[in-house]
Amino acid sequence: MSVSAVPTVAAADQSVFAPLPVLGRDVTVPLVTGGEVTYAALDYAASAPALQRVWDDVAAYAPYYGSVHRGAGYLSQLSTDLFENARKTVAEFLDCRAEDQVVFTRSTTDSLNLLARALPADCQVFVFETEHHASLLPWRDARVTCLDAPRTPEQAVTTLERALAGRDPHGPALVCVTGASNVTGELWPVRELAAAAHAHGARIVLDAAQLAPHHPVSVRDLDVDWVAFSGHKLYAPFGSGVLAGRADWLREAEPYLAGGGASRTVARRADGSVDVRWHESAARHEAGSPNVIGAYAVASACTALTEAGFDDLVARERYLIRKVRAGLAEVPEVRVLSLFGDDAPRVGVISFVVAGWNSSHFAAALSAEYGIGVRDGLFCAHPLVRTLLGGDPQSQGECGAPEAAPGEKSLNAIRVSFGAGTPDEHVDRFVAAVRELVRDGAKWTYRTEDGRCVPAV
Secondary structure, three states: OOOOOOOOOOOOOOOOOOOOEEEOOOOOOOOOOOOOEOOOEOOOOOOOHHHHHHHHHHHHHHHEEEEEOOOOOOHHHHHHHHHHHHHHHHHHOOOOOOOOOEEEEEHHHHHHHHHHHHHOOOEEEEEHHHHHHHHOOOOOEEEEEEEOOOOHHHHHHHHHHHHHHHOOOOOEEEEEEEEEEEOOOOOOHHHHHHHHHOOOOOOOEOOOOOOOOOOOOOOHHHHOOOHHHHHHOOOOOOOOOOEEEHHHHHHOOOOOOOOOOOOOEEOOOOOOOOOEEOOOHHHHHOOOOHHHHHHHHHHHHHHHHHOOOHHHHHHHHHHHHHHHHHHHHHHOEEEOOOOOOOOOEEOEEEEEEEOOOOOOHHHHHHHHHHEEOOHHHEEOOHHHHHHHHEEEEOOOOOOOOOOOOOOOOOOOOOEEEEEOOOHHHHHHHHHHHHHHHHHHOOOEEEEEEEEEEEEEE
């Protein structure tokens, strides 16, 4: 069974496509060893830098800022049109069905919590232990079945089918699955999982936070019921997200937030209470003054990625992935984490551990001595990382680095991630730094402070 979330793109032997211009590409940072260096931002999986195109679009709109949906003035009408056109752009980017709704939220986490609030009574939710906490934790009012980590895409489908076959066939059910892992970068068989869900009368929501910035996402082609993603991973500024998909559960649910914009009419009753009729459109779950700039920024990013061409973006990213993986493979002390194996298709997210190193110490040295920004810890996917590292997925752990001194073993990992704005030099410098740190050790002394490994001063 092949992973069919993305189209096939011919592999290139070298990068022939330039990175997209992003903010911060020329920022310099100080090194503890002296001097400065251009910062290598290799933490895209947490937050990708904003595209220059997106920032320019937002700056051009800023002087025309006005209230939305409730103003008669020209700027208010302009802002309203901008907001609603952003909704249409996102729907086109996701290849939504005509009847689907696009709801603007704050993030993927916010989107999935919104959907969790809209679940019908007695809904059963199926989610793999491999999910990001944003997908694993929102379903507190539902009956949740947490599925074991699969070791192949085929096993993922088989595991889900087996679990769904044992559920109450008459009650509502929802499957929540990632499109690309935020830990290993591996692509999941979304279309096959959607088919399994629908065959057993369940619906499916796709967490596309790590997939949408790297590959095209088609709601129609993947046949998912909802998709959620974050603007800050899609090269837009912080504070915006999307939940797009079927309208019925959203329309029948109480508003996510109660307030202006969500309400259609409000009137007092004779007994002193208030009678409310809520909107049935996406506005039902967008109470309050909306984040117009955030929605416009997301739409601008969608347009920029579409115009750049995902075929070219995917081909270049695969080239960078090969460079990083080949470089890490030359260091025997490095172990790359994977669920599905070395040949599994993936996005530019790679997690690894280094024998003899505390992961927080290694990440701190990359930053302080080389100006390279990566992530260390459990990546808000504690059960998955602990499974990959051979620990107990049920044990407790803190986000970020644990309380372990430099050189001590820690049950966490290092993650390097990149995307459309990453220049070749950044990944080359990263590979060279890993090799040098493992061979020569850190040049500086480090200590643990508030759970983080930092240079001693």
